[in-house]
Amino acid sequence: MAHRQWNPGDGIGPLVKPSVSRTQLVMYAGASGDFNPIHTVDEFAQKVGLDGVIAHGMLTMAFVGQLLTDLLGSEGELHKFGVRFTGMVRPGDVITCEGRVVEVIQEEKMQTALCDVWAVTQNGEKVLNGQAEFAVPIA
Amino acid sequence: MNREKFKPFIGIWSTPVKNEAEKGAIRKFADAIGDPNPLFRDEEYAKSTRFGAVIAPPTFSKTFDFGEIPGLELDEEGLIHGEQYFEYNLPIRAGDTLYCSMRLADVYEKEGKLGNMTFLLYEMRGMNESGQIVFFERSNVIYRG
Numbered sequence: 001m002a003h004r005q006w007n008p009g010d011g012i013g014p015l016v017k018p019s020v021s022r023t024q025l026v027m028y029a030g031a032s033g034d035f036n037p038i039h040t041v042d043e044f045a046q047k048v049g050l051d052g053v054i055a056h057g058m059l060t061m062a063f064v065g066q067l068l069t070d071l072l073g074s075e076g077e078l079h080k081f082g083v084r085f086t087g088m089v090r091p092g093d094v095i096t097c098e099g100r101v102v103e104v105i106q107e108e109k110m111q112t113a114l115c116d117v118w119a120v121t122q123n124g125e126k127v128l129n130g131q132a133e134f135a136v137p138i139a
Numbered sequence: 140m141n142r143e144k145f146k147p148f149i150g151i152w153s154t155p156v157k158n159e160a161e162k163g164a165i166r167k168f169a170d171a172i173g174d175p176n177p178l179f180r181d182e183e184y185a186k187s188t189r190f191g192a193v194i195a196p197p198t199f200s201k202t203f204d205f206g207e208i209p210g211l212e213l214d215e216e217g218l219i220h221g222e223q224y225f226e227y228n229l230p231i232r233a234g235d236t237l238y239c240s241m242r243l244a245d246v247y248e249k250e251g252k253l254g255n256m257t258f259l260l261y262e263m264r265g266m267n268e269s270g271q272i273v274f275f276e277r278s279n280v281i282y283r284g
Contacts, residue, residue, distance in 0.1 A: 074188035082224035
Protein backbone atom coordinates (compact mmCIF):
# COMPACT_ATOMS: atom_id res chain seq x y z
CA MET A 1 0.00 0.00 0.00
CA ALA A 2 1.43 3.36 -1.03
CA HIS A 3 1.64 5.82 1.80
CA ARG A 4 1.07 9.53 1.65
CA GLN A 5 2.70 12.43 3.36
CA TRP A 6 0.75 13.40 6.48
CA ASN A 7 0.59 17.01 7.61
CA PRO A 8 -0.98 18.76 10.61
CA GLY A 9 -4.60 19.57 9.85
CA ASP A 10 -5.10 16.63 7.49
CA GLY A 11 -8.42 14.88 7.91
CA ILE A 12 -8.71 11.14 8.54
CA GLY A 13 -11.78 9.33 7.24
CA PRO A 14 -14.68 9.59 7.51
CA LEU A 15 -15.55 5.96 8.09
CA VAL A 16 -19.33 5.54 8.13
CA LYS A 17 -20.30 2.24 9.74
CA PRO A 18 -23.53 0.36 8.94
CA SER A 19 -26.17 1.05 11.59
CA VAL A 20 -25.57 -0.76 14.87
CA SER A 21 -27.94 -3.71 15.18
CA ARG A 22 -29.04 -5.78 18.16
CA THR A 23 -27.50 -8.80 16.47
CA GLN A 24 -24.20 -6.94 16.35
CA LEU A 25 -24.39 -6.27 20.10
CA VAL A 26 -24.96 -9.98 20.75
CA MET A 27 -22.08 -10.84 18.39
CA TYR A 28 -19.83 -8.34 20.13
CA ALA A 29 -20.81 -9.70 23.55
CA GLY A 30 -19.87 -13.20 22.40
CA ALA A 31 -16.65 -12.17 20.66
CA SER A 32 -15.45 -9.96 23.50
CA GLY A 33 -16.75 -11.90 26.49
CA ASP A 34 -18.49 -8.77 27.81
CA PHE A 35 -21.90 -10.18 28.71
CA ASN A 36 -23.16 -7.22 30.72
CA PRO A 37 -26.93 -7.46 30.05
CA ILE A 38 -27.13 -3.67 29.70
CA HIS A 39 -26.00 -4.33 26.09
CA THR A 40 -28.33 -7.19 25.25
CA VAL A 41 -31.41 -7.26 27.50
CA ASP A 42 -33.89 -4.36 27.24
CA GLU A 43 -35.59 -5.18 30.56
CA PHE A 44 -32.28 -5.00 32.35
CA ALA A 45 -31.34 -1.72 30.67
CA GLN A 46 -34.73 -0.28 31.64
CA LYS A 47 -34.20 -1.35 35.25
CA VAL A 48 -31.09 0.83 35.39
CA GLY A 49 -32.92 3.81 33.95
CA LEU A 50 -32.27 3.55 30.20
CA ASP A 51 -34.86 3.32 27.42
CA GLY A 52 -33.31 0.08 26.21
CA VAL A 53 -29.99 -1.59 25.47
CA ILE A 54 -26.92 0.50 24.66
CA ALA A 55 -23.86 -0.54 22.68
CA HIS A 56 -20.58 -1.51 24.34
CA GLY A 57 -18.28 1.51 24.45
CA MET A 58 -15.57 -0.83 23.21
CA LEU A 59 -17.59 -1.50 20.05
CA THR A 60 -17.52 2.20 19.19
CA MET A 61 -13.81 2.27 20.02
CA ALA A 62 -13.31 -0.69 17.66
CA PHE A 63 -15.02 1.31 14.89
CA VAL A 64 -12.49 4.10 15.44
CA GLY A 65 -9.78 1.43 15.53
CA GLN A 66 -10.88 0.46 12.02
CA LEU A 67 -10.59 4.10 10.92
CA LEU A 68 -6.94 3.90 12.02
CA THR A 69 -6.01 0.43 10.76
CA ASP A 70 -7.57 1.28 7.37
CA LEU A 71 -4.98 4.02 6.92
CA LEU A 72 -2.10 1.96 8.36
CA GLY A 73 -2.37 -0.85 5.83
CA SER A 74 0.24 -3.54 6.42
CA GLU A 75 3.22 -1.17 6.71
CA GLY A 76 2.00 1.23 9.38
CA GLU A 77 2.03 0.84 13.14
CA LEU A 78 -0.37 2.01 15.78
CA HIS A 79 1.55 3.14 18.87
CA LYS A 80 -1.06 4.65 21.18
CA PHE A 81 -4.84 4.86 21.13
CA GLY A 82 -6.89 6.38 23.93
CA VAL A 83 -10.50 7.49 24.12
CA ARG A 84 -13.15 8.88 26.41
CA PHE A 85 -16.74 7.66 26.01
CA THR A 86 -18.93 10.74 25.93
CA GLY A 87 -22.33 9.44 24.87
CA MET A 88 -24.46 6.36 24.45
CA VAL A 89 -24.91 4.41 21.22
CA ARG A 90 -28.22 2.62 20.66
CA PRO A 91 -29.37 0.02 18.13
CA GLY A 92 -30.16 1.77 14.85
CA ASP A 93 -27.50 4.45 15.33
CA VAL A 94 -25.19 5.15 12.40
CA ILE A 95 -21.71 5.94 13.66
CA THR A 96 -19.30 8.08 11.69
CA CYS A 97 -15.64 7.99 12.72
CA GLU A 98 -13.23 10.76 11.83
CA GLY A 99 -9.91 12.21 12.83
CA ARG A 100 -7.52 15.07 12.28
CA VAL A 101 -3.73 15.06 12.35
CA VAL A 102 -2.35 17.38 15.02
CA GLU A 103 1.40 16.91 14.73
CA VAL A 104 3.80 15.01 12.48
CA ILE A 105 7.33 13.98 13.34
CA GLN A 106 9.51 13.09 10.36
CA GLU A 107 12.12 10.43 10.80
CA GLU A 108 14.39 8.83 8.26
CA LYS A 109 11.99 6.20 7.03
CA MET A 110 8.82 6.75 9.03
CA GLN A 111 6.53 9.64 9.81
CA THR A 112 4.88 9.57 13.21
CA ALA A 113 1.56 11.36 13.45
CA LEU A 114 -0.45 12.39 16.48
CA CYS A 115 -4.12 12.80 15.77
CA ASP A 116 -7.46 13.54 17.36
CA VAL A 117 -10.18 11.00 16.66
CA TRP A 118 -13.88 11.05 17.35
CA ALA A 119 -17.16 9.31 16.61
CA VAL A 120 -20.59 10.89 16.16
CA THR A 121 -24.11 9.54 15.72
CA GLN A 122 -26.44 10.45 12.85
CA ASN A 123 -27.76 13.23 15.12
CA GLY A 124 -24.32 14.73 15.42
CA GLU A 125 -23.91 13.69 19.04
CA LYS A 126 -20.29 13.02 19.89
CA VAL A 127 -20.11 9.62 21.55
CA LEU A 128 -16.32 9.21 21.64
CA ASN A 129 -13.37 11.54 21.75
CA GLY A 130 -9.77 10.49 21.72
CA GLN A 131 -6.21 10.60 20.49
CA ALA A 132 -3.95 8.23 18.64
CA GLU A 133 -0.32 8.05 17.60
CA PHE A 134 0.62 6.09 14.49
CA ALA A 135 3.63 5.72 12.23
CA VAL A 136 3.65 5.02 8.50
CA PRO A 137 6.50 4.90 5.98
CA ILE A 138 7.54 8.20 4.40
CA ALA A 139 5.76 8.59 1.08
CA MET B 140 -16.20 6.05 51.55
CA ASN B 141 -15.89 3.75 48.57
CA ARG B 142 -12.26 4.68 48.27
CA GLU B 143 -11.64 3.16 51.69
CA LYS B 144 -13.37 -0.03 50.56
CA PHE B 145 -11.11 -0.38 47.48
CA LYS B 146 -7.91 0.95 49.00
CA PRO B 147 -6.52 -2.40 50.20
CA PHE B 148 -6.62 -3.70 46.62
CA ILE B 149 -4.76 -0.84 44.95
CA GLY B 150 -1.49 -1.77 43.31
CA ILE B 151 -1.69 -5.56 43.48
CA TRP B 152 -1.15 -7.27 40.10
CA SER B 153 -3.29 -10.32 39.43
CA THR B 154 -1.51 -13.60 38.82
CA PRO B 155 -0.83 -13.61 35.05
CA VAL B 156 -3.23 -15.77 33.04
CA LYS B 157 -2.07 -17.63 29.95
CA ASN B 158 -4.08 -16.56 26.90
CA GLU B 159 -3.82 -17.68 23.32
CA ALA B 160 -4.64 -15.31 20.48
CA GLU B 161 -6.62 -17.73 18.35
CA LYS B 162 -7.19 -16.94 14.70
CA GLY B 163 -10.83 -18.02 14.97
CA ALA B 164 -11.38 -15.68 17.91
CA ILE B 165 -9.72 -12.84 15.98
CA ARG B 166 -11.95 -13.47 12.96
CA LYS B 167 -15.09 -13.59 15.12
CA PHE B 168 -14.07 -10.33 16.75
CA ALA B 169 -13.45 -8.71 13.36
CA ASP B 170 -16.85 -10.00 12.20
CA ALA B 171 -18.56 -8.57 15.28
CA ILE B 172 -17.09 -5.11 14.74
CA GLY B 173 -17.78 -5.33 11.00
CA ASP B 174 -14.17 -4.86 9.92
CA PRO B 175 -13.31 -6.62 6.62
CA ASN B 176 -9.53 -5.93 6.86
CA PRO B 177 -7.77 -9.01 5.41
CA LEU B 178 -4.98 -8.71 8.01
CA PHE B 179 -7.52 -9.93 10.59
CA ARG B 180 -8.89 -12.87 8.61
CA ASP B 181 -6.99 -13.85 5.44
CA GLU B 182 -4.10 -16.12 6.43
CA GLU B 183 -2.53 -16.24 3.02
CA TYR B 184 -2.56 -12.48 2.60
CA ALA B 185 -1.34 -11.90 6.15
CA LYS B 186 1.55 -14.32 5.57
CA SER B 187 2.71 -12.19 2.63
CA THR B 188 2.99 -9.10 4.89
CA ARG B 189 5.73 -8.22 7.39
CA PHE B 190 3.54 -9.71 10.14
CA GLY B 191 3.77 -13.21 8.69
CA ALA B 192 0.44 -14.17 10.27
CA VAL B 193 -3.07 -12.88 10.93
CA ILE B 194 -2.94 -10.06 13.48
CA ALA B 195 -5.53 -8.81 15.95
CA PRO B 196 -7.44 -5.50 15.66
CA PRO B 197 -6.30 -2.74 18.07
CA THR B 198 -8.94 -3.37 20.72
CA PHE B 199 -8.82 -7.19 20.63
CA SER B 200 -6.81 -7.50 23.85
CA LYS B 201 -10.00 -6.60 25.73
CA THR B 202 -11.11 -10.19 25.08
CA PHE B 203 -8.28 -11.68 27.15
CA ASP B 204 -8.56 -13.08 30.63
CA PHE B 205 -6.52 -10.90 32.99
CA GLY B 206 -7.19 -12.89 36.13
CA GLU B 207 -8.60 -11.66 39.40
CA ILE B 208 -7.38 -9.31 42.05
CA PRO B 209 -7.64 -11.53 45.14
CA GLY B 210 -10.61 -10.58 47.29
CA LEU B 211 -11.87 -7.79 45.03
CA GLU B 212 -15.46 -8.48 44.09
CA LEU B 213 -17.41 -6.09 41.93
CA ASP B 214 -20.89 -6.15 40.52
CA GLU B 215 -19.84 -5.81 36.88
CA GLU B 216 -23.35 -4.82 35.92
CA GLY B 217 -23.03 -1.59 37.80
CA LEU B 218 -19.90 -0.45 35.97
CA ILE B 219 -19.79 2.23 33.29
CA HIS B 220 -16.77 2.38 31.01
CA GLY B 221 -15.50 5.95 31.02
CA GLU B 222 -12.12 5.88 29.31
CA GLN B 223 -9.87 3.39 27.58
CA TYR B 224 -6.22 3.67 26.56
CA PHE B 225 -3.90 1.26 24.73
CA GLU B 226 -0.17 1.28 24.15
CA TYR B 227 1.17 -1.16 21.58
CA ASN B 228 4.74 -2.40 21.63
CA LEU B 229 4.40 -5.46 19.41
CA PRO B 230 1.61 -6.73 17.17
CA ILE B 231 -0.60 -9.52 18.52
CA ARG B 232 -0.36 -12.38 16.01
CA ALA B 233 -2.65 -15.38 15.71
CA GLY B 234 -1.00 -18.19 17.63
CA ASP B 235 0.71 -15.89 20.12
CA THR B 236 0.68 -16.88 23.77
CA LEU B 237 0.25 -13.94 26.11
CA TYR B 238 0.42 -13.79 29.87
CA CYS B 239 -2.09 -11.16 30.91
CA SER B 240 -2.50 -9.49 34.27
CA MET B 241 -4.20 -6.44 35.70
CA ARG B 242 -4.21 -4.25 38.75
CA LEU B 243 -6.37 -1.62 40.29
CA ALA B 244 -4.03 1.35 39.92
CA ASP B 245 -6.09 4.02 41.65
CA VAL B 246 -9.52 4.82 43.04
CA TYR B 247 -10.93 8.30 43.42
CA GLU B 248 -14.27 9.87 44.12
CA LYS B 249 -15.91 12.82 42.45
CA GLU B 250 -19.08 14.70 43.09
CA GLY B 251 -21.10 14.54 39.85
CA LYS B 252 -24.56 15.63 38.86
CA LEU B 253 -25.84 12.19 39.83
CA GLY B 254 -24.25 12.37 43.24
CA ASN B 255 -21.03 10.83 44.42
CA MET B 256 -19.27 8.68 41.82
CA THR B 257 -16.35 6.33 42.34
CA PHE B 258 -13.77 6.03 39.57
CA LEU B 259 -11.71 2.86 39.32
CA LEU B 260 -8.53 3.09 37.29
CA TYR B 261 -7.33 -0.31 36.09
CA GLU B 262 -4.09 -1.14 34.32
CA MET B 263 -3.64 -4.25 32.20
CA ARG B 264 -0.68 -5.71 30.43
CA GLY B 265 0.15 -8.66 28.24
CA MET B 266 3.57 -10.27 28.14
CA ASN B 267 4.86 -12.70 25.54
CA GLU B 268 6.84 -15.85 26.25
CA SER B 269 10.12 -13.89 26.00
CA GLY B 270 8.93 -11.59 28.77
CA GLN B 271 8.37 -8.57 26.50
CA ILE B 272 5.39 -6.34 27.25
CA VAL B 273 3.29 -6.64 24.08
CA PHE B 274 0.59 -4.18 25.11
CA PHE B 275 -0.43 -2.01 28.01
CA GLU B 276 -3.95 -0.76 28.80
CA ARG B 277 -5.59 1.68 31.11
CA SER B 278 -9.35 1.51 31.78
CA ASN B 279 -11.30 4.05 33.72
CA VAL B 280 -14.60 2.71 34.97
CA ILE B 281 -17.28 4.44 36.99
CA TYR B 282 -18.69 2.43 39.84
CA ARG B 283 -22.14 3.24 41.08
CA GLY B 284 -22.49 0.42 43.58
